[in-house]
Amino acid sequence: MSTLRKKVRITSVVAGIGIVAVLAAGCSRGGASDGADATDGPAEASPGITDTSLTFGITSPLTGGTAGPGNCTVDGALAYFGVKNAEGGIEFGDGKTRTIEIKSYDDGYDPQKALTNFQQMVSDGVFAAGVGLGTPTNRAWREAAIDEGVPQVLVMTGDPIFSDREESPEQIGLVPIYQQEGGAFGELLAESGEDHKVAILSQNDDYGDGYVEGFKEAIEGASNIEVVKELTYEATDTSVDAQLTELAASGADVFFNAMSITPLVISALKKTEELGWLPSWFLPSNTSSPGGILQQPDVHADAFPGVYTVAFSQSAASPAFQESEEGQAFLAAIDEYTNQEGVPAFPHCVWSWIAGATLEQAFTKMTEPTRESFMEALLSIQDFSAPFMLEGSVIDTTIDGKPAVSQVIVQKYNGKGYANADVFG
Numbered sequence: 001m002s003t004l005r006k007k008v009r010i011t012s013v014v015a016g017i018g019i020v021a022v023l024a025a026g027c028s029r030g031g032a033s034d035g036a037d038a039t040d041g042p043a044e045a046s047p048g049i050t051d052t053s054l055t056f057g058i059t060s061p062l063t064g065g066t067a068g069p070g071n072c073t074v075d076g077a078l079a080y081f082g083v084k085n086a087e088g089g090i091e092f093g094d095g096k097t098r099t100i101e102i103k104s105y106d107d108g109y110d111p112q113k114a115l116t117n118f119q120q121m122v123s124d125g126v127f128a129a130g131v132g133l134g135t136p137t138n139r140a141w142r143e144a145a146i147d148e149g150v151p152q153v154l155v156m157t158g159d160p161i162f163s164d165r166e167e168s169p170e171q172i173g174l175v176p177i178y179q180q181e182g183g184a185f186g187e188l189l190a191e192s193g194e195d196h197k198v199a200i201l202s203q204n205d206d207y208g209d210g211y212v213e214g215f216k217e218a219i220e221g222a223s224n225i226e227v228v229k230e231l232t233y234e235a236t237d238t239s240v241d242a243q244l245t246e247l248a249a250s251g252a253d254v255f256f257n258a259m260s261i262t263p264l265v266i267s268a269l270k271k272t273e274e275l276g277w278l279p280s281w282f283l284p285s286n287t288s289s290p291g292g293i294l295q296q297p298d299v300h301a302d303a304f305p306g307v308y309t310v311a312f313s314q315s316a317a318s319p320a321f322q323e324s325e326e327g328q329a330f331l332a333a334i335d336e337y338t339n340q341e342g343v344p345a346f347p348h349c350v351w352s353w354i355a356g357a358t359l360e361q362a363f364t365k366m367t368e369p370t371r372e373s374f375m376e377a378l379l380s381i382q383d384f385s386a387p388f389m390l391e392g393s394v395i396d397t398t399i400d401g402k403p404a405v406s407q408v409i410v411q412k413y414n415g416k417g418y419a420n421a422d423v424f425g
Contacts, residue, residue, distance in 0.1 A: 043369070046371040048125050052089075052098055053101055056102055056128055056131075058105065059113075059141070061134060066133065066260065069286060069287075069292075074352070075338040076350060077102055080333070081099075081102060082333060082337030094369060096369075098363075103121070105121070109235070115144060131154050131155065135260075139161075151371055156348060162403070174403055176403060177402075178206075178209075180310075181310045184310050186215040187218045188423070190218060194224060195224045195225075197226050197228045197250070200258070203233060203258060204235075215256055237261075240264055240271075255281050266293055269300075278303055278304050280306040281304055281306070301413055308412050309411055310408040311409055312389060315347060317343055321388075326387060330350070330353060350388050358381065362381065380398060390409055392409065
């Protein structure tokens with residue numbers, strides 16, 4: 001069996017060339033037993049699973065403006081299951097031990113490419129898919145996944161539709177919904193007791209809308225908080241200088257920046273300093289990386305009174321992480337099984353390692369080699385303290401309307417990394 005050795009990962013981009021050969025397909029689409037009578041014997045296996053292996057697909061932006069975090073959504077899973085495969089595999093609930101093979105597909109943060117990738121996954125015979133980054137891209141193949149009966153799980157989008165069991169019966173998100181992130185910062189700001197003027201720049205889609213919705217709900221009724229200017233940008237924009245110039249003129253002392261595009265966040269930090277506008281910032285967890293954003297050349301995060309974000313996991317960049325036995329094992333696995341160089345700059349590598357551990361929990365509970373059994377097992381996980389989760393955060397997949405992680409902690413950048421922010425300021 002392949003152990004996904006470093007430097008030999010082959011990314012399947014629509015063409016269907018993956019890191020493993022297509023596994024023997026069991027039944028047609030659907031999952032559980034597709035008409036098999038349970039009294040006649042064991043349930044017929046779903047596509048993508050054999051007695052010795054299971055294939056999982058990930059479509060994510062591996063090129064383009066969000067390639068940094070996008071590659072991490074694949075690499076954490078590659079590293080996690082690389083270790084497990086090298087140990088001999090995972091013992092499933094049906095008593096069989098299987099290795100987990102990851103097929104990755106590049107969508108470049110393009111919804112149409114993401115849909116095409118999913119169609120290729122079906123042809124490639126994946127058992128389930130998910131973990132990849134992006135609200136519009138994951139949305140693009142959600143209905144197709146439902147139609148095909150392919151589980152779309154632990155996706156890295158805070159879009160609440162993925163955790164609505166009626167709307168999305170075979171989906172679940174991993175990360176907290178955007179409303180929770182925006183709301184957590186709004187609550188901290190409102191509870192400061194100080195007067196603040198807020199300027200908002202958000203992505204003109206469900207991603208940006210969710211953050212702003214949560215923030216505004218949290219500050220509703222707070223007489224000390226005033227939103228003085230609100231603008232949007234398109235995910236395809238290459239510059240937001242015009243919006244920043246207009247927002248700077250508002251006199252806001254707090255900048256609520258709901259951006260998902262890494263290069264735009266970097267350029268926005270530079271532009272606001274150039275304009276002499278130095279507010280406190282809120283950044284989504286998706287675009288808050290110290291190494292990938294705040295410590296880039298000519299970015300002076302310390303020029304601002306504070307840069308805040310929310311988190312549910314430890315940071316691989318922190319000394320405590322790197323000195324711990326578990327952190328060292330993580331970094332060794334990243335080095336062994338991926339093309340990452342050094343400490344990952346984005347938190348998504350840790351997030352997808354957490355996703356891998358959560359998938360393992362489901363695999364060990366599966367009593368039949370079917371998608372139906374997998375989803376039943378996945379949606380029964382409670383109070384699971386996955387590796388690298390912050391104290392107070394656990395995996396719970398049993399709550400309708402909630403993703404696997406639904407607790408967030410507001411943190412403030414301290415020049416090296418983030419520390420818990422009990423108060424604003």
